[in-house]
Amino acid sequence: MLQSFPILSAIxxxxxxxxxxxxxxxxxxxxxxxxxxxxATLLLCIGLWAAYQIGGPQWQFTEHQAVFGRFAWALGIxxxxxxxxxxxxxxxxxxxxxxxxxxxxRVPEFMACFLVMETLMLGVFCxxxxxxxxIFFEAGLIPMYLIIGIxxxxxxxxxxxxxxxxxxxxxxxxxxxMLWMVNFAHGETAIPVLMATHFxxxxxTWLWLAFFASFAVKMPMWPVHTWLPDAHVQAPTAGxxxxxxxxxxxxxxxxxxxxxxxxxxxxxxxxxxxxxxxMVAVVYTSLVALVQQDMKKLIAYSSVAHMAFVTxxxxxxxxxxxxxxxxxxxxxxxxxxxxFLCVGVVYDRLHSRDIDRYGGLSNNMPGYALLFMVxxxxxxxxxxxSGFVGEFLALVGAYAINSWVAAVxxxxxxxxxxxxxxxxxxxxxxxxxxxxxxLLPDLSLxxxxxxxxxxxxxxxxxxxxESFLAPMRADVDYLLERxxxxxxxxxxxxxxxxxxPAAAEAHH
Amino acid sequence: MLQDFLLVLPEEILxxxxxxxxxxxxxxxxxxxxxxTWLAVLSxxxxxxxxxxxxxxxxxxxxxxxxxxxxxxxxxxxxxxxAAVSMxxxxxxxxxxxxxxxxxxxxxxxxxxxxxxxxxxxxxxxxYVGLELQSLAAYxxxxxxxxxxxxxxxxxKYFVLGALASGILLYGISLLxxxxxxxxxxxxAAALADLSSGELIGIVFVLAGLAFKISAVxxxxxxxxxxxxxxxxxxxxxxSAPKVAAMALLTRVAIEGxxxxxxxxxxxxxxxxxxxxxxxxxxxxxxxxxxxxxAYSSINNVGFALVGLAAAGAAGVASVLFYMAVYVAMTxxxxxxxxxxxxxxxxxxxxxxxxxxLSRTRPLLALAMAMFMFSLAGIPPLFGFWPKFxxxxxxxxxxxxxxxxxxxATSVIGAYYYIMIVKLIYFDEPSPAFAETREPxxxxxxxxAALFVSPLxxxxxxxxxxxxxxxxxxxxxxx
Numbered sequence: 001m002l003q004s005f006p007i008l009s010a011i012x013x014x015x016x017x018x019x020x021x022x023x024x025x026x027x028x029x030x031x032x033x034x035x036x037x038x039x040a041t042l043l044l045c046i047g048l049w050a051a052y053q054i055g056g057p058q059w060q061f062t063e064h065q066a067v068f069g070r071f072a073w074a075l076g077i078x079x080x081x082x083x084x085x086x087x088x089x090x091x092x093x094x095x096x097x098x099x100x101x102x103x104x105x106r107v108p109e110f111m112a113c114f115l116v117m118e119t120l121m122l123g124v125f126c127x128x129x130x131x132x133x134x135i136f137f138e139a140g141l142i143p144m145y146l147i148i149g150i151x152x153x154x155x156x157x158x159x160x161x162x163x164x165x166x167x168x169x170x171x172x173x174x175x176x177x178m179l180w181m182v183n184f185a186h187g188e189t190a191i192p193v194l195m196a197t198h199f200x201x202x203x204x205t206w207l208w209l210a211f212f213a214s215f216a217v218k219m220p221m222w223p224v225h226t227w228l229p230d231a232h233v234q235a236p237t238a239g240x241x242x243x244x245x246x247x248x249x250x251x252x253x254x255x256x257x258x259x260x261x262x263x264x265x266x267x268x269x270x271x272x273x274x275x276x277x278x279m280v281a282v283v284y285t286s287l288v289a290l291v292q293q294d295m296k297k298l299i300a301y302s303s304v305a306h307m308a309f310v311t312x313x314x315x316x317x318x319x320x321x322x323x324x325x326x327x328x329x330x331x332x333x334x335x336x337x338x339x340f341l342c343v344g345v346v347y348d349r350l351h352s353r354d355i356d357r358y359g360g361l362s363n364n365m366p367g368y369a370l371l372f373m374v375x376x377x378x379x380x381x382x383x384x385x386s387g388f389v390g391e392f393l394a395l396v397g398a399y400a401i402n403s404w405v406a407a408v409x410x411x412x413x414x415x416x417x418x419x420x421x422x423x424x425x426x427x428x429x430x431x432x433x434x435x436x437x438x439l440l441p442d443l444s445l446x447x448x449x450x451x452x453x454x455x456x457x458x459x460x461x462x463x464x465x466e467s468f469l470a471p472m473r474a475d476v477d478y479l480l481e482r483x484x485x486x487x488x489x490x491x492x493x494x495x496x497x498x499x500x501p502a503a504a505e506a507h508h
Numbered sequence: 509m510l511q512d513f514l515l516v517l518p519e520e521i522l523x524x525x526x527x528x529x530x531x532x533x534x535x536x537x538x539x540x541x542x543x544x545t546w547l548a549v550l551s552x553x554x555x556x557x558x559x560x561x562x563x564x565x566x567x568x569x570x571x572x573x574x575x576x577x578x579x580x581x582x583x584x585x586x587x588x589x590x591a592a593v594s595m596x597x598x599x600x601x602x603x604x605x606x607x608x609x610x611x612x613x614x615x616x617x618x619x620x621x622x623x624x625x626x627x628x629x630x631x632x633x634x635x636y637v638g639l640e641l642q643s644l645a646a647y648x649x650x651x652x653x654x655x656x657x658x659x660x661x662x663x664x665k666y667f668v669l670g671a672l673a674s675g676i677l678l679y680g681i682s683l684l685x686x687x688x689x690x691x692x693x694x695x696x697a698a699a700l701a702d703l704s705s706g707e708l709i710g711i712v713f714v715l716a717g718l719a720f721k722i723s724a725v726x727x728x729x730x731x732x733x734x735x736x737x738x739x740x741x742x743x744x745x746x747x748s749a750p751k752v753a754a755m756a757l758l759t760r761v762a763i764e765g766x767x768x769x770x771x772x773x774x775x776x777x778x779x780x781x782x783x784x785x786x787x788x789x790x791x792x793x794x795x796x797x798x799x800x801x802x803a804y805s806s807i808n809n810v811g812f813a814l815v816g817l818a819a820a821g822a823a824g825v826a827s828v829l830f831y832m833a834v835y836v837a838m839t840x841x842x843x844x845x846x847x848x849x850x851x852x853x854x855x856x857x858x859x860x861x862x863x864x865x866l867s868r869t870r871p872l873l874a875l876a877m878a879m880f881m882f883s884l885a886g887i888p889p890l891f892g893f894w895p896k897f898x899x900x901x902x903x904x905x906x907x908x909x910x911x912x913x914x915x916x917a918t919s920v921i922g923a924y925y926y927i928m929i930v931k932l933i934y935f936d937e938p939s940p941a942f943a944e945t946r947e948p949x950x951x952x953x954x955x956x957a958a959l960f961v962s963p964l965x966x967x968x969x970x971x972x973x974x975x976x977x978x979x980x981x982x983x984x985x986x987x
Contacts, residue, residue, distance in 0.1 A: 135888040179904040
């Protein structure tokens with residue numbers, strides 16, 4: 001039954017309708033409408049997960065309406081998209097709840113922006129038509145620009161411009177590459193068909209670079225990451241959560257969906273670019289995170305470092321690496337989102353993100369300190385949390401292809417532990433550095449309801465990652481099948497020795 | 509001969525209507541202006557209804573001097589619609605100060621006849637006659653507010669520079685005629701098969717003269733000054749219908765008249781395209797006046813349309829037409845919003861800064877303006893993305909991928925000032941609110957334009973695709 005009902009279109013339409021309803025209502029009404037809409041979308045997405053046949057066809061819930069002439073309203077998901085859709089739908093009600101009291105001005109518009117954003121993000125993961133994907137991908141700039149610019153902090157305008165223009169410049173080149181591909185494929189715009197098209201090797205390099213320009217900015221990779229700290233710091237809490245939780249994942253999703261399967265030769269040929277930039281990112285941004293005074297900025301830089309694990313894993317050309325990269329994406333979506341929410345909790349109380357103004361919060365906010373610790377540990381990659389599974393797999397995969405990359409990336413885990421634990425220590429332990437900090441009340445019920453589900457998901461993913469890996473496994477198979485012919489050899493091949501019989505030795 | 513007169517039926521209808529309305533204006537005076545405006549709109553609608561080339565293939569009239577094909581028909585529909593909208597917008601805008609005069613619709617009608625001739629011209633002489641008819645009406649319109657020195661200055665500037673452009677164009681025409689021995693596009697194309705340097709110079713001058721009319725860089729200098737000085741409804745008109753007519757004319761001259769010399773004129777078009785997108789983007793950033801900003805925006809957009817022309821194939825021509833159709837909707841929409849900018853005393857305001865915080869004082873107007881700005885910037889899911897997409901697609905199909913890549917990168921420059929307007933409207937603290945306006949016609953037009961540039965516009969793609977492709981086809985298969 002579910003297969004014939006256009007469930008993906010319904011999932012995309014629901015938040016849009018909610019956005020319209022929000023615009024027409026008052027502040028309180030808009031809050032409840034937004035919450036109800038996002039919860040209903042989450043329910044639909046859980047239904048989607050339940051109905052998804054693991055081991056079934058590669059593309060499920062497909063829809064195809066040729067209403068636009070040159071491109072089609074073509075939707076469909078595989079396991080990778082399914083997981084990201086569930087992640088998005090899971091974070092959205094949390095974002096709405098986190099903005100419940102933090103957003104006081106222009107609430108209906110805020111909620112409408114968020115709901116439009118949800119449709120566009122889900123659309124990116126659902127789209128099965130190249131140009132439909134581009135439209136969803138690019139359209140997300142508008143609501144995010146407004147969210148940062150209207151409800152952001154002091155330097156919000158600079159941050160909004162930087163976010164908008166940076167990501168726009170990245171993605172326009174991708175459009176030209178898409179046009180070239182469609183022209184080469186005689187007007188074919190279906191992503192599944194293009195994934196199986198063999199593009200000439202010399203063109204692949206250019207196409208790969210054009211897509212890379214877009215995804216590297218979105219991801220973001222060093223050195224085009226500089227928009228991220230600005231955007232994160234200035235965005236309202238919920239905006240940061242969505243930015244870190246979902247928008248950054250579009251870069252990784254793009255690599256898995258386009259760069260790797262469509263241009264396997266170029267991916268192998270330019271693997272050094274990915275590895276070099278990722279290695280720099282892991283070490284450099286971790287060090288930068290270490291010296292931050294602003295909590296949000298610290299977490300923003302840690303995001304860049306964590307996303308470097310994603311790129312290293314995805315381009316490892318083996319199962320462990322790709323699955324690891326995907327799990328890091330999911331895990332980082334939960335953990336960094338949760339960390340931004342944790343910052344938001346204290347920011348709402350003290351209106352400061354300066355680490356020096358806190359301290360000793362474990363005394364007066366024990367519940368907060370506990371949950372914050374769970375997320376800190378997950379960010380560090382403690383076994384039993386989601387962070388461990390993904391980073392471990394990604395590093396195993398990286399080791400198989402290049403031991404130096406694995407070695408350098410592993411230092412990121414150590415540095416990650418350093419800056420996260422130090423952050424936690426300065427905020428939660430010791431004595432309060434300011435008198436206000438000692439008086440902060442513990443989590444309210446609403447805040448608990450926001451953070452507890454994420455903590456549960458983080459532990460679930462850490463203890464039993466199979467729930468999340470199983471739907472994606474077949475898709476990783478397809479991807480491996482597509483790229484294995486181009487896979488570069490690893491640097492740790494067994495070498496033939498020069499065996500000599502021991503007996504001959506003894507004669508001399 | 510009767511066949512010929514049937515093919516120019518829309519022009520005849522408009523000519524007769526314009527003359528009758530002029531008589532009526534002379535007898536009935538300015539009190540009749542609103543009625544005459546509605547009658548003018550009606551005559552445009554009737555003329556559009558009788559356009560040849562929509563239901564049939566059309567044909568050529570007067571020994572091949574006038575082509576009434578699907579290409580001309582598409583351009584004329586857009587031109588007539590834009591002319592009608594700018595008339596209706598002017599009616600209430602001038603009406604507030606009671607200085608709306610009955611000549612206005614008449615002048616627009618004469619200009620529309622000229623623009624129709626431009627779109628249909630298949631001969632250098634009919635090209636020039638159409639162009640001058642349009643321009644002369646436009647010079648008068650620019651200085652329509654006689655008492656306003658800025659308006660008079662704009663009219664004079666427009667006239668002097670327009671005359672210079674006409675001179676350059678005529679010089680090019682005379683060279684082409686001298687070297688090819690004909691003024692008909694088909695004959696010129698046949699003679700250009702082996703290109704002599706005299707013919708090449710002729711081509712350059714003709715293109716330069718036409719570049720003035722579409723205000724492509726480096727022949728754009730008059731645009732910001734004239735746009736700023738002319739009364740705002742007139743500016744809205746200048747930015748829409750004449751641009752379409754001139755672009756259609758340029759396309760027909762290049763494709764029908766200079767096809768064998770494509771490689772030569774393509775270089776010129778590419779240069780003008782990139783120079784326009786870059787300069788239209790950079791120069792707009794420092795502007796303080798919204799009309800000047802929109803002038804640079806139109807330069808910028810013309811640059812993108814020229815990318816489609818540089819592609820030169822049927823896909824390229826279709827993309828140019830598509831671009832101009834959507835561009836007209838976006839630009840007129842933006843100007844209709846500007847027309848509503850009046851301070852508490854009812855005086856028109858033109859500073860960009862006065863838009864600050866519009867989202868608080870006039871949320872719906874702000875939403876519409878933001879949509880037009882994002883659409884002009886070509887950000888999906890707004891419909892302004894699609895024509896840009898089409899011109900780049902045409903360029904890529906014509907193996908001009910590098911041009912598409914460079915042009916699309918320059919679109920980011922333009923995006924900066926469009927989102928700057930959105931920033932003013934949404935992020936900044938409100939400046940004094942605009943006076944309340946009660947202009948149902950204007951509001952309805954803004955709504956229509958906003959709906960067209962909204963994602964709903966994508967449902968129009970199959971229809972517009974079919975129309976533009978039929979139009980492009982007719983250009984490559986002359987009778």
